[in-house]
Amino acid sequence: MSITPLPPPGILTTIASVFRQNWIQCLLLNGLVIALVTSYYRWPAMAGIWEAVGTLKMHWSYAFSFISTAFAASVMPFCIQSAMGTLPKDKRWRRLVFLMLFWGYRGMEIDLFYHFQGMLFGLGNDAVTLASKVLLDQFVYTPFWALPTYLIALRWIDLDGSWSRTCASLNREFWLRTCPTVLITNWIVWIPAAALIYSLPPALQFPLFSVIMCFFILIVTFLASRNEESVS
Numbered sequence: 001m002s003i004t005p006l007p008p009p010g011i012l013t014t015i016a017s018v019f020r021q022n023w024i025q026c027l028l029l030n031g032l033v034i035a036l037v038t039s040y041y042r043w044p045a046m047a048g049i050w051e052a053v054g055t056l057k058m059h060w061s062y063a064f065s066f067i068s069t070a071f072a073a074s075v076m077p078f079c080i081q082s083a084m085g086t087l088p089k090d091k092r093w094r095r096l097v098f099l100m101l102f103w104g105y106r107g108m109e110i111d112l113f114y115h116f117q118g119m120l121f122g123l124g125n126d127a128v129t130l131a132s133k134v135l136l137d138q139f140v141y142t143p144f145w146a147l148p149t150y151l152i153a154l155r156w157i158d159l160d161g162s163w164s165r166t167c168a169s170l171n172r173e174f175w176l177r178t179c180p181t182v183l184i185t186n187w188i189v190w191i192p193a194a195a196l197i198y199s200l201p202p203a204l205q206f207p208l209f210s211v212i213m214c215f216f217i218l219i220v221t222f223l224a225s226r227n228e229e230s231v232s
Helices: 011-042 044-060 062-084 092-122 127-158 165-167 172-198 202-231
Strands: none
Touching: 011 044, 011 172, 011 202, 044 062, 044 172, 044 202, 062 092, 062 202, 092 127, 092 202, 127 165, 172 202
16 A cells, blocks of 8 residues: 655645744844844943944945954854754865855945945834834845845855756755745844844944844754754
């Protein structure tokens, strides 16, 4: 007697599962972001620290973007995963170098995108300006460029830099299941976070992004580790 395998869960079921697994951690992260923004506007001592960071960002410009993003999104997760013993032993250093280069570049790209948003919509923090920036950020830039290219870059790294194997893996499953489910997790954090980022003066927007990215990657790292343990 043959057993017919069950079909994979539908995309809505998968998205609902992703939301249930991640919403608490993402809510806590958004609470942290609200506290950081509030500290700038309400606590003079913290405002002074923020201003110092903003001055550092303005001085180093895109070098700050490269280094801070590479550290937050690749070096720190690498160190934590190494301590947890969840990194593969083979080619881990080459993977780290590739990720640092990718995230360093992506940090400069996002910094440039923030400047572009400022020129396009202005530097105010009124509701219309914030909504316009968040809509372009999260519903145009992220789904049509930032997220797909990030996932493709990860595929390329995981497949030892083979473009032929990477292109072959970009199938219907990738575009109709992987991208939408990752996008939902991204939106839970980054829609409210983007509004808070754009509410700050331009010099402080990217530093806040770096802090959020650091904690966001840590959450993703711990969730991935927990999922691997549950499967094993």
